[in-house]
Structures are given as structure tokens and as C-alpha cells.
Amino acid sequence: MLRNLPPILSPSLLYALRAMGHGDEIAIVDANFPAESSGPDCVRLDGISATDTLKAILSVMPLDTFVAAPARTMQVVGDPDAVPEIVAEFQTIIDDTADKPARISTLERHAFYEAASHAFAVVQTGETRLYGNIILTKGIIEP
Amino acid sequence: MLRNLPPILSPSLLYALRAMGHGDEIAIVDANFPAESSGPDCVRLDGISATDTLKAILSVMPLDTFVAAPARTMQVVGDPDAVPEIVAEFQTIIDDTADKPARISTLERHAFYEAASHAFAVVQTGETRLYGNIILTKGIIEP
Amino acid sequence: MLRNLPPILSPSLLYALRAMGHGDEIAIVDANFPAESSGPDCVRLDGISATDTLKAILSVMPLDTFVAAPARTMQVVGDPDAVPEIVAEFQTIIDDTADKPARISTLERHAFYEAASHAFAVVQTGETRLYGNIILTKGIIEP
Amino acid sequence: MLRNLPPILSPSLLYALRAMGHGDEIAIVDANFPAESSGPDCVRLDGISATDTLKAILSVMPLDTFVAAPARTMQVVGDPDAVPEIVAEFQTIIDDTADKPARISTLERHAFYEAASHAFAVVQTGETRLYGNIILTKGIIEP
Amino acid sequence: MLRNLPPILSPSLLYALRAMGHGDEIAIVDANFPAESSGPDCVRLDGISATDTLKAILSVMPLDTFVAAPARTMQVVGDPDAVPEIVAEFQTIIDDTADKPARISTLERHAFYEAASHAFAVVQTGETRLYGNIILTKGIIEP
Amino acid sequence: MLRNLPPILSPSLLYALRAMGHGDEIAIVDANFPAESSGPDCVRLDGISATDTLKAILSVMPLDTFVAAPARTMQVVGDPDAVPEIVAEFQTIIDDTADKPARISTLERHAFYEAASHAFAVVQTGETRLYGNIILTKGIIEP
């Protein structure tokens, strides 16, 4: 553990967050998401919720302001405008924790898979709530 | 996730538990333990308590009955007979979960480090309570 | 071996099943199938029948309910509607063991090869009966 | 599969048997044996009995005639002269299958572990009977 | 060496032959063939003739009966109907050794290179006779 | 870069600091130190001073209170009681930055090399001042 850093930021997760640059993306996914086969390096956080993971990551990672949608979730299949409770929680965490809060955008399910396959890393959490997935774009640290 | 298996048994942890044989040992250690430098393969469970980890492991792994001390914890430095609250919890979990419950034995701190260095694997949990460490010896499945 | 888990679920096979997510597929193939050259990681179960393998896998892996055909076998060449005895046995095992039983669908031989090449893993069994091949899609564990 | 070769001789097992030379040893061990941590390369035959494995190996591998004890089993703890039923079966298989039959010798349990740690390979079978372990020494093919 | 197996079947070659499945191909090529750059794993048999290699391989590997041309050689450049002496020898060996003898088919030189690049393995022999190349397709072992 | 973290904590350095446990040591060494051959993983910070490196590391890593000497420098050869200016700066940084300030101890030159060879990692800085070397012992994060 380190001083002033959330303990769930493991060695590999800290490495990935620090190595990412402006525009790189990280996907936080739930326990059912096919993370290991999605392509990017997979960082595991078995047993940890996606909301705790989001909070920990946003405590150190700046959110991008150059793109229109720096935080994206997966649309409910058949009900693209629905806002699952966990997505509402995601929004609250972003509002409370991010350096540059942003409104969550949504992606159709297969577009979300496609986007995750281009992420810098995918964090497989132990989140059991469905639709507990979110992709974040890293911003810059101002000089 | 799999049916009827505790979700914190990650792919790597399940692999280790299944690959272990009679007499092989696994160390469950707290968040301050020097697990990565202890020698054996290190399986990370950041953010998960040592007690939940013990419970999950004992739900699938048989405890050894051939050795006198199949469950060993670290003695409190300067007070070898003390029983920290977490060790008492470990005992309750063993009594409730193990196929062959056994009394926990203790090892002097450096003897514990030495024993951990010979384990099949070391599981680094997010346990923040001090002395949240235990070494288990795998038993056999009767024919 | 582990408690309450079929012993033919080897370390590698347990790892793969646990690492797979919703929508990932696993192919169980017979002893003549070109498994090692099919592309995915190959888990070997030499000498074990495809039916025992199916039973063991379905005892831990949920079957998908999102797709129309979560269990697919290879059509007999020249007689696509034939149901080889082993396929009938597959159906019985699914009916008896799966959390969400489903009717087996079939794929033309080359379509089956193509599907297997996209699986998360291919399990090469020792099945000697011809057409002893089946592809399963992993479902979710409900919250 | 190959013509005239027992199908449980997997690619890795055939490789090891062919690569071994005069005096190299192979250990066939039961499902509870700590094979993966014993040191040598571990070839898995989950679900296969130790007796079938012995039969298959002796059908291709010559037994050594230079050493006094080319086939060694583990003594029953506390009863070194006992001959468990599976050891009796081992002897029958050697008598029936080996090119140069030999009487099985025994090793005290820890001496057996030590000997296994120097083998060319350890074959982890699915044998559930206790004491289902045997170490064979490879002989020569006469010119 | 192993009992009843031709000694030129080296550990790597036995591994490849055993790992191949129905429809996988193996190319036996002469000493001038660009084997190491052809793509597949290259098994070397320096100093051994292609004919001895063919004989050894067919003694364990079944020839395919599903495809029209399970044995293919390279056409003589400029004389596609010529039958070099070594190809005649190949045919005799197939007739004498294969479980399911078949007539050798031929491929134009570049088509042969292309076919070899998709083989499971390429065996570089020490054959010095020109056109000493043949591609075999593995068949099945009947139940 | 990450929010609230000194930018010279590179991905590899953050990984090492986070992976270290109680009692693990990290050596910060000057540009002339034989770091790459010292044994532990070498993290490079070419061009960065040892003092800036110390400040950055202590901003996240707790200093040990269990051992008598959690911060050790190399004695000046021939003048073991001398306190080079850079060592005085090290002490000031520890006093200002560490969670648990401690007095720096010293080690004879070869004892320092020996201690560095057992560290978790060695950080090769661009420090050009001689004796710009210090070994730190990681402490615990209290529950």
C-alpha cells in the first residue's frame, strides 16, 4: 500500500494508469464481461465493485476535456435510453471525484465491445450488477 | 464467474488451488506483507479481506490431516500467546468451513516468513488488520 | 483435486472456464479433431470422453440465454439432419446438467471449424466416436 | 492419435518418453501427489488411472536392466511391507507388458519424494487410489 | 529411442505427428528446400533421406481418405507430367506402408510452396535428390 | 502523469513502490553506482537528482518504524564519520517529507553494496554528486 492512494489501485493498475497518455482509454467492466478475450491487457480486481474502482481511478486520473464523450457506458439492450441504477451511481462519482466532471454518454452494446477492444487496459471487477461497465478517456495534466 | 464457486476465486487462484497436491501450502497474507518478494508466485486480491479469502479457499480446498499443524499464523511480536481478533476469526472460519477442522498453530514472525517462502503460492489480500496472515496445508481427496 | 469439483477439470481448464466471460465460447472436440492447429489455446484431456467433459464443464459453467444457439454440433457430412448417438447424449447431458437447458443447433462442417477458431479455448478430449464435437457459449451469473 | 500407439500417450508425454535416455526416470503419480511443485516438468493425464498410464508407457519404453530397482513405489506409511492392491496391479502390468520385467522395489515416503524430484518428468494421473505412484527407469534399445 | 518406433522419429517429430489432427498436413522436404522460412515449425532431420522419413512417418500416421489428394509432390518445372525416380519411390512406400494407400497427386512448384506454408510442420531432411518433397494429409483413427 | 503524484514516479517505479511490502528495501543510487549489475531490478531515472527522487518516493512510501535503521547511506571511504552535503540534504528531506522521520544510519562501502544487492529495486538516478546513495525500508500503512 502507499500513502494517500486507494489500496485497490494495485501495482499493475497503477502502472497502466501512469503509462497512459492523453486520449488513451481504460475500460472498467463487470464480472460477466468477456474481459480476458477483449484484446487489451486485463487487470483483475476480483470481488471489487465497479463503482469503487471508478472512484479510485478518478482520484488519480484526469478526465479528458478534448473529446465530447470522455465517459461512456453500454446501452441497455432494447432500451437505449434507460439509465440503470449503477450508471446513475457512475455519474454521481464522476460529479464528485473527477477533476473535470462530464456527462456520461452511451454506446450500443456491440459498439461498446468494439471500443473496449481498443482500450489501453480493461479492468475486470467483481461487479455483479448488470451493465456495470464504463470506458474513460484520460486527459492531460496542465503544465 | 462460475456456478457455485465464490467469485473471489480468480482464474489464477483457482489454477493454483487445483494444481496443488497433498502437502503443498498456500499463504494468505495481509496488505502490508512483503508478498511479491517472498519467493512463490503471488496471486493478488487487492481490496479483499483475509477472512473472506480464507472462507473462499476452504470451500474448495481440503485441509491436511497428516500434519500436526495444517493452519499456521504469525505470533504477535513480543506477545507470542496473544490471539489477535483476526486470528480468532480465522479459527471460526476453519471450524465452520473446513472439511477437517483443525486448531490453528503459530509460528514466530521470521519462521512464518521462512515458511511462506516455501509455499506453492502467496495470496496478497487487501486485509488492513495487522497479523492477518495464515498458511494452509492442502490435504487429500479420499478415493 | 478440489472439493465438489469434477476431477477432470484440470488447472488449465478451470482457469479458462473462470476467465471466460459472457459470450465467450469453448469447444469440446474429439480425438481426431485438428485442435492444436485450430487457433485458440488447446487444453488436452487425452483419454477422456467428450460426454464426461461436457458434463464436468456444465456443472460449473452457465449456458448463455442471450443467443439463440448456445450449444452447437457439427452436421454429419452428406446428412445434415442426422443425429449421431453422441449428439443425442450431448442433448441429454445438457437437459440434465445445464443451469439453462437449450436445444442443440448444428453447423455445417466448415462453419464448425470456423466457429471453433474463434473460441476462447478448445478442449481436445480422447473421444473416439466421430462427430464428438460441441461448442458452448458461456452465459452470465445473475446478480 | 497415431497408429498402434495408446491414445493416452499425449504429444507431451510421447516427447518426454522419446527424449529420455538410458537411466532417466519418469514418475507416474496419483491425483493427490504434489506433482506440479515436485520440480520436473509435469505432464497431466487428468482422469486417467495410474495403471492405464503404466501400461501405455511400458508399451513403448524399455525398462532398465542395469540398475537393481528400475520400478519403485512408495511404502505405506507405518507399514513398509504392505502391498496395496494398486501396487500388486502395477506388478502384474510390468510382468505382462515390460520388455524386461522386474520386481518392484519400494522407497520410504520422503525418499520417494526426493527420487521424484530428480525424474525427467512427472505424470500426474487422475488415480484416486492412495499409493498410486511408481517411478520407472528407462533402459536401452539393443543395437 | 522407443520400442517399435523408427528411431528417426525424433521427440519433436513425434510431438508434431501426435498433435496433428484430421486434415492437418505435414511436408517432408529435401535439403535444398527453403524450409526454415516457409512459415510452419521446422523439424530437422539432417542427413536422413526423404524416403526413409516418409516410411517412418507413414508407419504411425494414418493417411486421409476424406480428401482426393492426401499425398502431393512438386511438378518438375517445365515437365509437369514427369515422374522423378524419387517420386516413384514415394509411391512405392505409400503402397507398402500407408494404412490407406493413395495415388500421389502433383502441384505446380509455387502451389507446392503455398501448400507447404499452411502445413502443421515442415520436416527438413538431408535428401539430396531434387524434387524430394511431399505433403501428406493426416487421416483419422477409426473408433 | 497522474493527479497529485510527482511526475518522476514513472510507471515502473510506481509499480515497484506499490508492490513492495513491509520490510522491503529500495536503493536510490547515483549515476556512477553499478546499479545494473547489482542484482535487483533496476529502474532508471537518468538526469534526475537523488534528492528529488528521495522526495518523490517518500511522498508515497511509508518509512519503517520496526527496524532501527530505515534509511542508510554509504560511509565516505577513509572518513566514516563524514557527512557529505548530499547526505545532509537527504536528512532534511526525510525530516520534511517522511511520515515517520528517522535519523540516517551509515554502512561501510562494501556493506552498502551488499545491502543494495538484496533490495526490491535499485533506482539509478542521474545524481552526479559522489555518495548520492541511500537505501530505504518500507513501513506499513496503519489499519
Place this chain on the structure above:
Amino acid sequence: MLRNLPPILSPSLLYALRAMGHGDEIAIVDANFPAESSGPDCVRLDGISATDTLKAILSVMPLDTFVAAPARTMQVVGDPDAVPEIVAEFQTIIDDTADKPARISTLERHAFYEAASHAFAVVQTGETRLYGNIILTKGIIEP
């Protein structure tokens, strides 16, 4: 460190510069640039400015005279003709240090990313000024 060589030319950076040939490119990028995911090998110089890095590299690497634009920077988004202060500094360094000074050309932002993805190596500096990125083409050493 080596005689007469700038100390920030680390082992890996010297290796890359020496291994590069005529026409190979190296990208010097700022601390926010997504260097680790850009494709080429990434050499880190955390905490070092892009200008010091440029000066050090040009002290040993010849600039190409065969191509029209051997030094290229990223255009300011929305103001392609702007010359950020750091780019002006880059030009001064080239004029003072390069063996064959050249005028800096510019690339639109995404064209710059694309060009960087084909570089021999990307040097991630600690440069905090925005637009602190430059791609250099290596020239020849005349006979």
C-alpha cells in the same frame, strides 16, 4: 555515464540511436503524449525536458538531408500556423546543435500521431509544456 556523452542518453536511448539507420525516425514527446500505446519501443526520460532531450540527441545523431522535412512538430489544434514557444526553442537547438540544421516542418495533429507510430522509437520525456513533441529523421555519416 560515459566520457563526452550527455548523461541523459541512457543505455536504451544510446542503443536505439546507434541502431537506427538512414531514414529511421525518432519521436521526442511530452509527458502527456500517449507514448506507450503509440506502437514503437518507448524509451522513458521522466522528468527531463523535451528541449534537453533534443539537444542531447542531436549531439550524436546526424539529421537527414535527403528528405525535405527531417524535423517535424505538431500543429496547434485550430491554429496551424502558430509557433509555440517550445517549438521556437526546438528550432534554436537545431540551428545550434545539428550537423545539418534544417527548418522545422509541421504536421496536423493526427498526421503527427500517425507518423510517430512508424518511428524507430518514441522518447517519453517529462516535458510539461503542451506541444512539446518533435520527430527527427536520422541522416548518414559521410564516408
Place this chain on the structure above:
Amino acid sequence: MLRNLPPILSPSLLYALRAMGHGDEIAIVDANFPAESSGPDCVRLDGISATDTLKAILSVMPLDTFVAAPARTMQVVGDPDAVPEIVAEFQTIIDDTADKPARISTLERHAFYEAASHAFAVVQTGETRLYGNIILTKGIIEP
């Protein structure tokens, strides 16, 4: 060193030449050529001239007679018919050393780069003369 073999044929270079087959190509390139990024394995002969390298290689490698241009050099940019002195030397060495002398053909500069990218290996010499590059095609050893 070996008897009767030019000492500049290093272990790696001998390996490559021996492993190459009929039609495989090897590129000998000068000290400015971007060899390490050209794609094929790069064998270094720093400080050795391209002419000495050509002589050594042709002393063991047969030149192809099946293709029209078994030896190809790079055309002078802007003067495709020019014959640089080093190319004239290449021709003399081929005439004196090759088993089957052949006239050197030329390739436009980018076609040469393209051809080199498909070679079996690229030998980076220390040749300082410009245009000191040649691609050779390996022939056969007659039975």
C-alpha cells in the same frame, strides 16, 4: 574460429547461411542502411567492409541459377545506370568467388528496400562507402 572458414562468418551468420534454402535471400548492407528496422533478423558485422563480407559469404553459399538476377544492388538515386566503384568490386568478387558467377542487376532505391524487407537475414556491415548494399539469392547444392 573454424578450420577453412573465413573468421568473419560469425555463429549467427553461419547459422543463417546454413538454414537458408533455395531461393532465400540475404542482404549485405552498409553502415548507414536502416537494417535493424528493415524487418528480417539483423546480423551485425560492425567495422567489416561489405566487400569482405560478400567474399566470405560466397565462399560457402551457392548462388542461384534459377532466377535471372541472383545478385542485386541499389541504383544511384538520379543516375540509375551509374556503377559505383564498390559495385564494380562486388562484380569482381562474384566473378572470382561464386560457384556460378552472375551479372549484378540493379533495383531502384525503394524497390531495394522492399526486397531487403523479404530477405532471410540482413547483414549490417561497417561499410562506409555509399551504395555498399547487395542482395544475394541462395542456389542449390547439386546432388
Place this chain on the structure above:
Amino acid sequence: MLRNLPPILSPSLLYALRAMGHGDEIAIVDANFPAESSGPDCVRLDGISATDTLKAILSVMPLDTFVAAPARTMQVVGDPDAVPEIVAEFQTIIDDTADKPARISTLERHAFYEAASHAFAVVQTGETRLYGNIILTKGIIEP
């Protein structure tokens, strides 16, 4: 194949012979020798006799004159002064082929195994005659 080099000198064998220096040893062993477990890199020449291998190696490798016994064979167990026919052939080949012929010395069987374990490489031939083993010490090429 290469000009003027025995074709059984494979890429790996040529590499080893060229990489060896003064005093390095190479063991040529028969088909029953436990070569793969002997420690050094193992070069396979399945199907080739030890005598042909010796002849090929001595055609390029100088024999040492600094040591008393640059060629050593294994003593017949129980008859240390016996000279098996194959050893007599080895002597004839050395007399005919080596640059500096030497009398063969002998080593007791276990001393031979020990010596082989320190060789630069072990060449496993297909020699079927017993005692077809010899260790050679490489000499120097005079300036």
C-alpha cells in the same frame, strides 16, 4: 546446405562449433545416452552415426593440443581396458581427419557423465552401437 561443408553440420551444430572457444568441449553421444537431461544444449542428429558425426565435426573444428586428453571415450563397465570396435573407428577418424591427431583417453562411466555435463553442447546421434560416445576439446586456430 553450404559449399564444402558436410551436410550433417546443421544450423545449430555449426553455430555451436563456431561459438566454442579454446578449451570448450563438445560431446558426441549415442542414441541411448541421456543427452536431453545432461545439462548442456542438446543438438539432435537422429539417425546419423557417431562416426559420421565425428568425421564431420573434425573437418572444421581444431583439436586441442594444450590438454593431455582432447578426445575421451567411456570405459566399458567392468572392463576398463577394452577397446570397443566403435572406439577403434573413432581413433582412425581422428588419425585421418583431425588437424592435430591425438590418442583417445578413457573415462570411467560416471566420470564421463560428469564431463559431458560441463560440455558446451551435447550432440545426440542415432548411433545404435553401445559406447558410441566421445568428448572433444576444441583447440585454437593459429594466427
Place this chain on the structure above:
Amino acid sequence: MLRNLPPILSPSLLYALRAMGHGDEIAIVDANFPAESSGPDCVRLDGISATDTLKAILSVMPLDTFVAAPARTMQVVGDPDAVPEIVAEFQTIIDDTADKPARISTLERHAFYEAASHAFAVVQTGETRLYGNIILTKGIIEP
């Protein structure tokens, strides 16, 4: 190639020299020296003399002044006080090139082998003169 650096300093050699620290040693050895089996990483400079190599290395690497013998050669066997011509040349180069010239010391032949086995790297040159071996100790760059 790089500006102002001797071209025989290859990428690997530059890397080693730059990575070495105070007290690390580098061995320059002749073409007959058993460099590849000596233990340290082996950098090859086939065809280059040991004297040219020494000159190039000393042009960038400082010689140590802390140890009594920063440059050591091998004593002539049987004549330990002899100074071979090449050793005299080594001394002249050190006097002319080193930043801190030093008198060459000598080591008995086996002591030299032992010392070389602890070097940071061994540079195998093409030096054909006997006794063309020297071990250098790296010094520091003063602040």
C-alpha cells in the same frame, strides 16, 4: 553510426558500456577465447582487432583510479614476466587514450578466466594474435 563515436561501438556494446557503473569490468578477448561459455553477456566484434576495440572503448569509458589494477592481461603460460607484443600495444593505447592512464597488471591464466567470468560483458573480437585479452575496470565521471 553516430557522430564522434567510433563505428565499432555497436548498439549492444554502447549499451553495455553506458549501463556499467563504477567498478564494473569489461573483458576484451581474442578470437580463440571461450567467450560464449564464460558466463557474462557476450558482445561479438568478429573480424576486429583487440587493439582497435580497446582504443574505441577507452575513448568513451573512464578507467578506474580506485583499484590498483584497472587493466589486466593474461600471463604467458610458463613465462609470467613476458610481455607479448600485443600487450605492449595495449599499454601504448592506454597511455594515449585513457583519461587516467594506468600500468597493465597481469593475471595467471586461470585467474584471468575466473576474473572474466565476473565481468559485466565479454567482447569477443576477431583478434588472431595469442594473448590478445584484457580486462578493464570502469571508473567514475567526476561531478
